[in-house]
Amino acid sequence: MPILTDTAVVVIAGLCLAALLLFLLRRRRKRQAKPVVIDGSNVMHWSGEVPRLAPLKEVVGALQDKGFEPGIIFDANAGYKLADRYLDDRDFAKLLKLPADQVLVVHKGEPADPTILAAARDAGGKIVTNDRYRDWADEFPEVNVPGVLVHGGYRDGVLWLDDDSLARFQ
The missing domain is CATH 1.20.5 (Single alpha-helices involved in coiled-coils or other helix-helix interfaces)
Structure with missing residues (x-):
């Protein structure tokens, strides 16, 4: 030896x-890491009318770089819009290179909005979306609090997120 x-x-x-x-x-x-919920069905449309995974991947990376732990919630039909077939939590997690417990596809016939809003409320987090959730404001009045909804998109091909809203959380 x-x-x-x-x-x-x-x-x-x-x-x-x-x-x-x-x-x-x-x-x-x-x-x-601070929790943040991503409205997956909304964000996948940020780079145009055709849904794509690229905006989601970029948003996830940007949030992780800022010290957030993102969770993504999708409508049940998101897979059909993206890949012409049903995609479940594991399918999306694999595509996004995330742990399966950070991705949720709601059940068919259920709107994703109340699940997104409840998850953010329970986690004390924010929601990355361009939706205003006006139909849910009575049940989830926090959507009217500045900074709870983090808006974003692309300008000249470059991702932007409402950093003021994110900063209020840190």
Whole structure:
């Protein structure tokens, strides 16, 4: 059995310490991440009339870069609009490279809006959407509070998010 030199032991210990610190920093960052709900069926239309995954992927990345933990909720027909077939939570999670517990497709016949609003309320988070949820304002009056709904879109091909609304949350 080979004997390790003092230098090898120090190097191995240093690598182990670095790995532990990286693990703890990632874990701490995840714990501190603020929840935000993305109206997936709305955001997938942000880059034009044709629904696409690209805006969702870009919004998810932008939110993660800002320290948010996004969850995405879709209408049941979102898969048909995007891929001409039903897509469930796992399908969308795989396409978006997200854990399955961060994606939800509501059941057929159910509107996604109350699920989105309830999820944001329960998590104490915001909603990324261009919907104003006027039909739900009586049941969810927080939609009228400035900053709860984070609007966005594309200008000259570049994603923008209402950073003032996001900043109020931080």
